[in-house]
Amino acid sequence: MTGPGTANIDEQPRICFIGGGNMARSLIGGLVHAGVAVARIDVAEPNADLRTALAHDFGVGVHVRGADAARDADAVVLAIKPQVMKAVCAELRDVAQRRKPVIVSIAAGMRLDQIDAWLGGGMTIVRCMPNTPALIGAGASGLCANARTDAAQRKMAQSILDAAGVSVWIDDEALMDTVTALSGSGPAYFFVLVEALEDAAVAQGLPRAAARTLATQTCLGAGRMLCEDGAAPGVLRERVTSPNGTTQAALESFAANRLREVVAAAVAAATKRGVELSAQLD
Template sequence: MAPIADSRIPIPGRITFIGGGNMARSLVGALVRGGTPASVIAVAEPNEELRAALARDFGVAVHDHARAAIEGAGVLVLAVKPQVLKDVCAEIAPRVAATRPLVISIAAGIRIEQLAAWLGAGVPIVRSMPNTPALIGAGATGMIANDDADAAQRDLAEAILGAAGSTVWIEREELMDTVTALSGSGPAYFFLLVEALEDAAVAQGLPRATARALATQTCFGAGRMLVEDPDPPTVLRERVTSPGGTTAAALDAFANGHLRGVVAAAVAAATARGKELSERFS
């Protein structure tokens, strides 16, 4: 058994990824860079180009069908699109029922009860929602496990998903739709804000290259402060805001435009959409 990164958590057999897209690639890369031997990782991916890239870049075993890839696997990471997950589960269900590996799903909107129905009773399952910054090792992942996953398996899931960023356990599964709306979709909100800042600065006369450089570095620096400073965002905002100053004028404009209400409506819409997807694929 080999350790994942520096966690010293043993892998019960291989880690097999079903699906070799961007999120799977980010996790595979993070595990290998963290010290997990490529020899204990396998990926099932029907796209020949993606398979070749994974084998070339990380030295992992690749397969074109899930059934071959899951032989000897102690962990299965379901990294396919939600609309095809039911068919994938039907393909691997007999083997999963026989060996009962730890199953980690990163498919948005698919509930644990659905996965259990497709894979069989008694299978330890961790449902998770990572986000795209996992591609650079800065991801944020919400997780929840069923009662069939024991403490060691939860630790193992946390080590695998934590290789590409931070992880948080969620108390109730219905909150995973909010996690999806917040951190899963959140990078797009952030990118939109940077777009808007860039466009606004260009409208005030700055060259676009200058506006982009200043906007991106400002948001990067502010993000680091949020992570590294123990004070909450309210305190950090107040430190920057002098009464009657330029920041105060901008924040007043945000308030007059009901920014908080717009953000709340956006997160609520994404949460509702997540629930709709769960119902569609049930």
């Protein structure tokens, strides 16, 4: 099976998005940038303004009903809220059973078996957890597939998510709640850190505009070093920490205030909440 970027348009898979919100827009934009023909992409979105914007901005086919958008699809991306997943799957059930497309769900907390049951069973499903930096092409996604998903179908699903960042396969679905707590919710943790750095610098007398610029660029630079250097975070930390210097003083304060324990508790709380949300929708 060929991937979305195949030069021959007729060999490209037909990709349907159910839901045309921000995450769908980011993936569609990435796919188009990667060379997917807009004629191979359809979107179902009940909001008329969003449909008009998608058609205008990308030239993709737009529909009101999911069944209409998915009627010829090779892959169906469920870019919807978990609370409406059951109803949307009920609408898609007949076309899904007829077409047997790869189902790619980016709805937080929705288990593979839940989606399969709501679609009538026997479906190939990939569960994904992207994050909001996908909106600027810098997303991080965890992917988990059910046993029916073959290598070509996994490749197709991954190519859709990779259009807006990078992705990692997770073998144990139970760990997807941890992925949600790490990378799905992670941007908010990062923003809190930048807010805290900015406020701390202002408290020391630095003008807020300068504090924000320096904090933001420092975090951007550190992130790029992590991506481009290849060294472990601990190694990079050691490189910037001089004995008895300013960085060591700050890190000792972090340790004394149990920063690692605070982060671990936050990730555990987010993981627990993900499990609860999934159970509520059974």
